[in-house]
Amino acid sequence: MTRRRRIYEGKAKVLFEGPEPGTLVQYFKDDTSAFNNSKQGVITGKGVLNNRISEYLMSRLSEIGVPTHFVRRLNMREQLIREVEIIPIELVVRNVAAGDFAKRFGLAEGTALPRSIVEYYYKSDELGDPLVTEEHITAFGWAAPQDLDDMVALALRVNDYLSGLFLGIGLKLVDFTLEFGRLWENEDMRIVIADEISPDNCRLWDIKTNEKLDKDRFREDLGKVEEAYQEVARRLGILPEG
Numbered sequence: 001m002t003r004r005r006r007i008y009e010g011k012a013k014v015l016f017e018g019p020e021p022g023t024l025v026q027y028f029k030d031d032t033s034a035f036n037n038s039k040q041g042v043i044t045g046k047g048v049l050n051n052r053i054s055e056y057l058m059s060r061l062s063e064i065g066v067p068t069h070f071v072r073r074l075n076m077r078e079q080l081i082r083e084v085e086i087i088p089i090e091l092v093v094r095n096v097a098a099g100d101f102a103k104r105f106g107l108a109e110g111t112a113l114p115r116s117i118v119e120y121y122y123k124s125d126e127l128g129d130p131l132v133t134e135e136h137i138t139a140f141g142w143a144a145p146q147d148l149d150d151m152v153a154l155a156l157r158v159n160d161y162l163s164g165l166f167l168g169i170g171l172k173l174v175d176f177t178l179e180f181g182r183l184w185e186n187e188d189m190r191i192v193i194a195d196e197i198s199p200d201n202c203r204l205w206d207i208k209t210n211e212k213l214d215k216d217r218f219r220e221d222l223g224k225v226e227e228a229y230q231e232v233a234r235r236l237g238i239l240p241e242g
């Protein structure tokens with residue numbers, strides 16, 4: 001592998017300088033963490049699976065006109081992406097009560113929500129990604145009102161599309177997180193989906209059994225974590241060989 005300058009290292013991924021200006025290489029690690037880094041572990045093979053799953057989902061989204069930072073997969077663990085200015089807000093779209101949300105509102109996990117609910121979290125490890133409102137986001141200048149409108153519109157399209165895609169392979173899209181970036185082309189700016197879309201940031205339950213096939217298996221010590229990610233890839237028809 002050629003040596004490349006490391007731009008950023010996160011919990012599950014590393015970003016390297018890309019081959020051309022305006023590009024980066026996103027490397028998927030097997031490392032994982034939960035509860036704001038207080039729980040850490042390694043899921044063997046996760047990086048390979050998430051690279052493949054995220055490639056697949058981002059490609060399908062671009063086919064329906066949802067812009068993303070994804071360019072192409074380079075190898076088992078790396079993909080080429082467009083360099084974007086990351087907006088420090090995570091959008092969570094929820095269809096069914098689970099995790100933090102179920103606790104916050106005293107709902108049983110699995111309770112269907114009256115409609116999809118969008119939440120905003122401020123990306124800050126020190127603060128533990130607090131839940132914030134549109135007021136905080138615009139007052140602190142994390143995103144302009146127009147940026148936020150674009151992010152919500154994209155997140156709802158992604159939810160509609162991915163809910164259907166997963167339903168077709170017997171999975172319920174319970175909730176997911178999206179990250180966004182500003183992509184500059186000369187003087188023009190557009191908001192695109194960044195980061196990854198994988199069982200690390202989506203909750204996916206088997207339609208019939210409600211079996212969890214996502215990172216909750218790690219968070220809740222349910223075992224068979226890698227097998228769950230493999231099962232998602234298998235149902236998508238993209239299980240890498242070997």
Ligand code: C5P
Nearest residue numbers: 098099100101175176177200201202203
């Ligand atoms: O824990 P919570 O219910 O807030 O998680 C909502 C969704 O966001 C889940 O799909 C979870 O995997 C994802 N998430 C994430 N990164 C975090 C926290 C949650 O991708 N730091």
